[in-house]
Amino acid sequence: MKKDDKILELFKKNKDSFLSGREVSQSLSISRQALWKHIEKLRELGYTIEAVPHLGYKLLQVPDKTLVSEIKWNLKTKIIGSEIHYYETVGSTNNIAYELATEGAREGTVVIADEQTKGKGRLGREWVSPSEGGVYISCVLRPDILPNEVPKITLVAAVSAVKTIRQFSGLKALIRWPNDILISDRKAGGILVELKAEIDRINFAILGIGLNINTSRRLLPKGATSIKEESKSSSDFSRVEFVKVLFKVLEKEYLKFKEDGFRAIRNDLKSYSCTLGRFVSITISGKRKFHGKAVDIDKNGALVIRLENGSHETFLTGDVTLIR
Ligand code: BT5
Secondary structure: OOHHHHHHHHHHHOOOOOEOHHHHHHHHOOOHHHHHHHHHHHHHHOOEEEEEOOOEEEEEEOOOOOOHHHHHOOOOOOOOOOOEEEEOOEOOHHHHHHHHHHOOOOOOOEEEEOOEOOOEOHHHOEOOOOOOOEEEEEEEEOOOOOHHHOHHHHHHHHHHHHHHHHHHHOOOOEEEOOOEEEEOOEEEEEEEEEEEEEOOEEEEEEEEEEEEOOOOHHHOOOOEOOHHHHHOOOOOOOHHHHHHHHHHHHHHHHHHHHHHOOHHHHHHHHHOEOOOOOEEEEEEOOOEEEEEEEEEEOOOOOEEEEEOOOOEEEEOOOEEEEOO
16 A cells, blocks of 8 residues: 555544654654655645644645545455546546557556546547546456447446435436436436457447536536436535445446346346337437337337337337437
């Protein structure tokens, strides 16, 4: 553990009391001067640390940045977040995770940023990623599945995101198949899975999740929202706490999927779907458009639509618009 993390750990274990400089420096085997430098560095990162002569130091506030040390504190996962790379700002976390995976990063390695300047949606679209309001995460996965099964990863992540939002805020988040996370019919999050594969084998998948936590609507595209906006809360939610819950839920759902297959996820997916039972239009690759009633999500995760002529079509991916 790094010295800064050890200092934070000591402070957090003694939340309500002052720790003398002597105590802290002795337990870390560093000089009082070196300790002071570490305290200054932590302050620069945004930690509020009170220093009172003759009493010592006390941690008053942790920054709401998704810093590695904050996420790792009491994180109870084995795979997801086993290695975390944090950036204040990046182009796209998916791109960085892709590079890391190419260099051999292990499953569960996460890239997380407080801001993205070139956040990516599907089909070359943009993911608006303003600083310190949202959560932008990419996770390296190495599932033993065929390339044509990769859309299921999106669905596993969508179920995980919805469960996390519900657990964290009580809001009734829903999934607009396949990758949109909606709250009160407005988009609060999205999922983008990118892939390196051979014809019959996956090298790795990069699971990108973007969720608006405290982001103000005026910074988001039309029709988008955030957890804070929907909960009408005046204070911010802790993104660090959100990420910890997300990692835990994602790990559980992903392991379920790996061990028991997609059928273990399908029931939750259907019950959280706001697509099923609705009249929808679905656009494929921005070109072909179909209209009809969404009647099922099949055992492959494909959306089944009863078209206006009465026939059924299944779609493994697409952009869905809910009509009525
Ligand atoms: C998505 O694409 O919804 C996938 C979003 C994935 C973002 C994550 S963040 C971490 C990782 N790194 C990345 O670079 N990306 C991933 P799609 O279904 O194509 O939706 C894109 C559309 O959503 C845009 O065209 C906008 O209409 C809308 N949109 C853009 N930013 C939004 C936001 N912050 N909140 C809600 N809607 C947004």
